[in-house]
Amino acid sequence: MTARAKRILTSVVGVILTAIMLFPLYWMINVSLTQPDRLRKDPPDLFPVNPTFEGYTRVVQDQLPYLFTSFVVGLGTVVITLALAAPAAFALAKLRPRGGRVLDFVMLIAQMIPGIIMAMGFYLIFYSWGLLDSIPGLILADSTLAVPFGVLIFTAFMTGIPDELISAAKIDGAGAWRTFRSVVLPISRNSVVTVSLFAFLWSWSDFIFASTVNRGGQLQPITIGIYRYIGNNTQDWNAIMATAVVASVPAAVLLVVAQRYVAAGVTAGAVK
Amino acid sequence: MTAMHTAPRTGAGGNTTAHGGAVPAAGAALPSERDGGRRRQRIRQQLIAWAFIAPVAIYMVLFYAWPLIRNLDLSFRDYSLASFITGEAPFAGFDNYIEVFRSPTFWPALWNTAVFTFGSIIVQFALGLALAVFFYRRFPLSTTLRALFLVPWLLPLLVSASIWAWMLNSDSGVVNAALAVFGIPQVNWLTSPQWSMVGVLIANIWIGIPFNLVILYSGLQNIPSEVYEASALDGANGWQTFWRITFPMLRPVSAITLLLGLIYTLKVFDIIWIMTRGGPGDSSTTFAIWSYRLGFGGGSPDLSPAAAVGNLLILIAFVFGIIYIRTQRRTGDEL
Numbered sequence: 296m297t298a299r300a301k302r303i304l305t306s307v308v309g310v311i312l313t314a315i316m317l318f319p320l321y322w323m324i325n326v327s328l329t330q331p332d333r334l335r336k337d338p339p340d341l342f343p344v345n346p347t348f349e350g351y352t353r354v355v356q357d358q359l360p361y362l363f364t365s366f367v368v369g370l371g372t373v374v375i376t377l378a379l380a381a382p383a384a385f386a387l388a389k390l391r392p393r394g395g396r397v398l399d400f401v402m403l404i405a406q407m408i409p410g411i412i413m414a415m416g417f418y419l420i421f422y423s424w425g426l427l428d429s430i431p432g433l434i435l436a437d438s439t440l441a442v443p444f445g446v447l448i449f450t451a452f453m454t455g456i457p458d459e460l461i462s463a464a465k466i467d468g469a470g471a472w473r474t475f476r477s478v479v480l481p482i483s484r485n486s487v488v489t490v491s492l493f494a495f496l497w498s499w500s501d502f503i504f505a506s507t508v509n510r511g512g513q514l515q516p517i518t519i520g521i522y523r524y525i526g527n528n529t530q531d532w533n534a535i536m537a538t539a540v541v542a543s544v545p546a547a548v549l550l551v552v553a554q555r556y557v558a559a560g561v562t563a564g565a566v567k
Numbered sequence: 568m569t570a571m572h573t574a575p576r577t578g579a580g581g582n583t584t585a586h587g588g589a590v591p592a593a594g595a596a597l598p599s600e601r602d603g604g605r606r607r608q609r610i611r612q613q614l615i616a617w618a619f620i621a622p623v624a625i626y627m628v629l630f631y632a633w634p635l636i637r638n639l640d641l642s643f644r645d646y647s648l649a650s651f652i653t654g655e656a657p658f659a660g661f662d663n664y665i666e667v668f669r670s671p672t673f674w675p676a677l678w679n680t681a682v683f684t685f686g687s688i689i690v691q692f693a694l695g696l697a698l699a700v701f702f703y704r705r706f707p708l709s710t711t712l713r714a715l716f717l718v719p720w721l722l723p724l725l726v727s728a729s730i731w732a733w734m735l736n737s738d739s740g741v742v743n744a745a746l747a748v749f750g751i752p753q754v755n756w757l758t759s760p761q762w763s764m765v766g767v768l769i770a771n772i773w774i775g776i777p778f779n780l781v782i783l784y785s786g787l788q789n790i791p792s793e794v795y796e797a798s799a800l801d802g803a804n805g806w807q808t809f810w811r812i813t814f815p816m817l818r819p820v821s822a823i824t825l826l827l828g829l830i831y832t833l834k835v836f837d838i839i840w841i842m843t844r845g846g847p848g849d850s851s852t853t854f855a856i857w858s859y860r861l862g863f864g865g866g867s868p869d870l871s872p873a874a875a876v877g878n879l880l881i882l883i884a885f886v887f888g889i890i891y892i893r894t895q896r897r898t899g900d901e902l
Contacts, residue, residue: 302706302707303706303707305704305706306706306707306708306709308701309701309702309706309708309709309712310708310712312698312701312712313712313715313716316715316716316719316773316776317715317718317719319719319727319730319731319734319773320718320719320722320730322730322733322734322741323726323730326733334739335738335739336739337738337739337744338741338744338747339739339740339741339744378622379622379623379626380623382619382620382622382623383619383620383622383623383624385619386615386616386617386619386620387620390612390615390616390619391612391616392613392616392617392619392620393613395616395620398620398623398624398627400892401627401631403888403892404885404888404892405627405631407830407834407884407885407888407891408631408635408881408884409833409834409836409855409877409880409881409884410834410836411834411836411855411858411859411862411877411880412634412635412638412858412874412877412878412880412881413631413634413635414859414862414863415634415638415641415858415862415870415873415874415877416633416634416635416636416637416638416641417630417634418862418870419634419637419638419641419870420633420634420637422651423654435630436630438630439630439631442623442626442627446623471615471616471619475619496721499723500722500723500724500725502723502724502725502837503836503837503859506863507862507863510863518723518725521725521726521729522725522841525729525732525841532733535729535733536729536730536733539726539729539730542723542725542726543722543723543726546718546721546722546723547718549721550714550717550718550721
């Protein structure tokens, strides 16, 4: 076999493996388009016969407020994460604070704490602060998913900025804040994108905080929207899967727009 | 911005000026005053640095340390519904922990946590490594396909769990339909005690493969190609190359991948809760599920035992967390 043929054969195997891996996604889309009365068919249809958009109509009818809430909570989480993580990382990377290593260590440990434990603590604290069942409360809780990660990613990136650049800004008369805003932040654009994307995605995907600190809230995120669908009518998998498709859109956008940042985020979170 | 780019050349030796940016102003002073000035300068530097860090430090205390302390406190009290109104809960010592240890759920939950965690990470790792080695040979489309493999990791867990719940449905699920083609009778993946753990494991392994693939792939890229060239010259075949070179050289990255996987898997809650709620019975109840079910699973919340279960979980996570950090410190340079 020639080298060329071998490479193409490898590609074919690769496509087959990817197809197997992504089959559940195909199945989600397939079920979202299947007529409800055909859902219980045995064996199930491998592709939608007479596709219906009924499920998506249901999404528009029932789920828009949930989607909107998730969007707002996601943006709020991004803002808090960036505002807290970026300046701290700048100091950790460039200003040599005493005790900086301890803080780095705390950030690593913080990511390992199981969500259920945080949720219970937040439940009591938010109860006494009056933040229970509120959007600001949910944003604050969700931000804990991303802030330590943000500090670590920003620190890793900003450490790589040449010291000359920082001292040059200083010689030009810029204070630490000016240096941060006008020199460091613009250079760190890529890591800002990475951290924002992950912060948004994690907050968008959160279920544990939404179902605890916001369990009685008027406004609920999309994860709760799906959860209620599943709880209320287990028959209606067509609408559940249509909602799941819509809820997956941010992940898809993220992958298309920022593929290289995603891989960078995975490895940086683990290795750095 | 442009002015700043040209500046480094005039300020030669920029590295050494990090502490003394404003030294010229103090330069005229006498030596002793200069020392005092420098110390003041250093204190100023520290103050500025901590002004940047302060918001995050306060945040970590309020939103990490404080919830953990409240949680710990909660586990040593008898917190009831009345406690919400009065704000007081009687001290209970180790009663909650004793209750948890004596509960008929304790041993099954411990066993399930171990099975779920180790089952997940071992299979995820094996499949992730196989895929990483596969993708390491560059071929047409390899970059695109590798990117597509990330999708399951990015999906909201709730979405993945819902998809698998329907795919593993006893009567109408596509998995049973596929097995039926091979003459295998219906398996009650999520509704029978024998199979529920396997059901949630399948879903969790699927979600974890991308993470293992990405990290192990980056580990493979860091193995110098000369090593492979040398082994090819020595006439090693693919199988020998993998076991004699790739696998040993990946040891540090593998250790980190497995430990991180372990810490993440201990936390898993969404997937099991959506698919089985820990049932039937306790057959797929892990510590995370048990804690949630006690606290928020419906009925009257039993927050104090829930907190006790949670603290046991955190204890396990911390043990492995410290092993992880030590491993990472040791191998950090090699990555």
